[in-house]
């Protein structure tokens with residue numbers, strides 16, 4: 193029985209992971225659950241999975257839950273998340289949104305827990321540090337994101353040294369083909385209408401700006417230990433091929449399937465095994481009939497180039513890019529700024545940034561805090 197701590201259990205990834213766990217009770221149990229403020233949903237999850245520990249954002253919610261569930265250890269805040277990440281479990285699924293996912297990943301590694309990693313910001317901001325610590329502690333980081341899961345699957349049974357390049361695919365988002373002029377007027381509702389995937393709001397906006405693809409490039413660099421020059425991005429609007437790996441013999445391996453996050457989540461939980469499930473399967477004659485590929489428009493969607501640039505410069509550049517992006521996406525969702533101001537502001541922030549290169553989790557969080565205040 194694999195004991196799993198689910199951080200971000202009320203979110204898009206968290207709820208899908210719990211659906212999988214619920215259908216495979218003989219394989220998995222839940223050690224810890226954590227959420228921000230969605231206490232009604234968390235309570236339903238507590239009643240269903242009976243975890244040993246629960247972590248919430250606010251102290252008052254923790255106190256109320258503790259009264260209601262005296263046998264469960266209820267914790268709160270950043271320290272609570274860290275406690276949940278180091279609880280008695282075999283694996284931590286980090287499905288938190290944002291930089292708050294960094295420290296729980298780091299502390300789970302220190303506690304020797306394998307990690308199913310959905311939280312992008314962990315590797316974007318702290319990639320080198322996290323991967324070095326994971327190697328030192330013998331901890332596995334299993335990708336949950338569909339693109340990285342695809343690359344990971346294409347690498348199974350192949351020699352890493354013969355890898356020529358990674359090709360990350362992306363749908364192009366709802367504004368594929370738009371000019372910069374057209375992007376000026378787009379609304380939040382348009383940006384949230386992703387053509388293929390149903391996801392949380394932040395990542396949906398990141399998909400529309402192509403920042404999501406930029407974050408994935410940085411994650412891939414660290415997860416698979418390859419140089420940026422070996423990572424290409426290709427727009428594939430049908431989202432059937434989730435990414436590819438080309439080898440020295442010019443053979444290209446692709447991982448395909450319907451756009452359903454439950455597939456990569458289930459693989460991260462069960463690796464190296466594959467478990468039977470009741471997800472919808474791909475009808476290759478129908479969904480695979482017209483697969484197309486094109487280059488991303490990096491001039492219009494600047495975030496992708498900015499992510500390559502920030503990662504190439506290294507140090508705290510990706511940290512401030514990520515922090516600025518989180519704040520700007522939130523401002524866009526609140527109607528305070530226009531869509532194109534996200535990329536314009538990030539470009540300015542990167543130009544003005546004075547970097548630090550010797551990173552610790554504390555320095556990363558400090559730089560993140562600073563940039564958030566500045567935006």
Ligand SMILES: NC(=O)c1ccc[n+]([C@@H]2O[C@H](COP(=O)([O-])OP(=O)(O)OC[C@H]3O[C@@H](n4cnc5c(N)ncnc54)[C@H](OP(=O)(O)O)[C@@H]3O)[C@@H](O)[C@H]2O)c1
Nearest residue numbers: 200201202203204205227228229230289310311312391392
């Ligand atoms: N969704 C996808 O399909 C997808 C695909 C690939 C990668 N990812 C990545 O996976 C991560 C999670 O994405 P998501 O779409 O699942 O996000 P989401 O739907 O916004 O869920 C975020 C989760 O984090 C919790 N949370 C928020 N603030 C918190 C706090 N201060 N303390 C503790 N918990 C807190 C939320 O709780 P409340 O519900 O209480 O707010 C929720 O459970 C992101 O890094 C994203 O980029 C997502």
